[in-house]
Amino acid sequence: MNDITIATHNGNFHADDVFSIAALKHVFPAFNLIRTRDLDIIAKADLVIDVGGEYDAEAGRFDHHQRGGAGARENGIPYSSFGLIWQKYGVEICQGSEEVANSVDAGLVSTIDAIDCGHVEGVAQGISLSQTISMFNPTWQEDSHFDTCFDEAVDFAARVLTRFIASAAGGISARSIVAEAIEKAEDPRVIVLEKYTPWKRTVHALSDQALYMVYPSDSGQWRIQTVPVEPGSFEDRKSLPQPWAGLSNQALQEATGIEDAMFCHNGLFIAGAESFESTMKMAAIALQAE
Structure with missing residues (x-):
């Protein structure tokens, strides 16, 4: 039996809500996911992602569409729902390493946030991971259901996130080895x-x-x-x-x-x-x- 209910919006999805759910799979072994905009259902959910017009991490509310947004990093990149989830759970997902969590934020999370929030300054041009996620949405010529496509996108995002974490951890471990070699x-x-x-x-x-x-x-x-x-x-x-x-x-x-x-x-x-x-x-x- 699933112990927790997570709600996010239905219909067309983006990298921030997809990666948010992928990240939460590292935190909760099982949960009931509901994709909806029904405010009554949203109000009863344990965690609400990218919908609901409220950011309150302690209450499990992680939206950024409300007036004034949900804050920004020191470098000016606003938080999307993925960034808000990462603020709350990133260190836990990275097995207690704040350094690894910060590295993943710099290399992955903040870029997805920036694109989702329209903060394009300093974001690399070309096909982005956010665009790749968007292509999981069914086209007008396909009969695929949005929820099925969302699940496929989450599986893909979960794998990408796992590799980003592994890469960040490997880079941090390598730093001390190379520093010692320089010294010696x-x-x-x-x-x-x-x-x-x-x-x-x-x-x-x-x-x-x-x-x-x-x-x-x-x-x-x-x-x-x-x-x-x-x-x-x-x-x-x-x-x-x-x-x-x-x-x-x-x-x-x-x-x-x-x-x-x-x-x-x-x-x-x-x-x-x-x-x-x-x-x-x-x-x-x-x-x-x-």
Whole structure:
């Protein structure tokens, strides 16, 4: 038997109400979902999402359509119902980690809120997750029922939310590992990771000296990768030596004098060798190159 009743509006749905229900699936193992605009039914619900004209988290009311809205973040992005739900339950959903919850808010929740509230400043252009959710609504040519399509959209959103949480948690865990590697580096220009770990944001935040990252590949060989001038940039702080561009195996071994050198990308941002020692030799040569 379901212990709780959650109400949201019926008919056409958007990312904020879909993701709100997806988030609540992480909080409540089972609940009775009613999609309606009947105010009598709404009044009896335990939680009300994106309908009802009231925001009162303690009373379980999470609408933002009332006059004056439901507040905004410090950066000016207003809260939609998803943001209000995340304020209330985000830390719990992220297993008690406020840091992970804040990261998910910055990367996912606030963008959905911004689009839903028409706050387009700073929101990336192109097909958005909000538009993707909207495409779950039945078209005028389809006989599908809105509630069935809503359930499909919630299942999709629940999976996306789970992956966002996992990605945020992984990035936060990686930060401490990369920070320790920077601190322990024998040469601050060459940072060695014992296992591949997402590193770009942490390196750019903590080191303006790092030029190359050295780490093992999944197949057991080693890689050397350049540090871009900023996250997302195709320009490197210091590229690998130009004579290595596009070479592999014997040709690269002859060019480097390293017997187990394997390859160097034509873009001079990554190369590899069989052993850690050889990859560090590649780093030493690259540091000395003009």
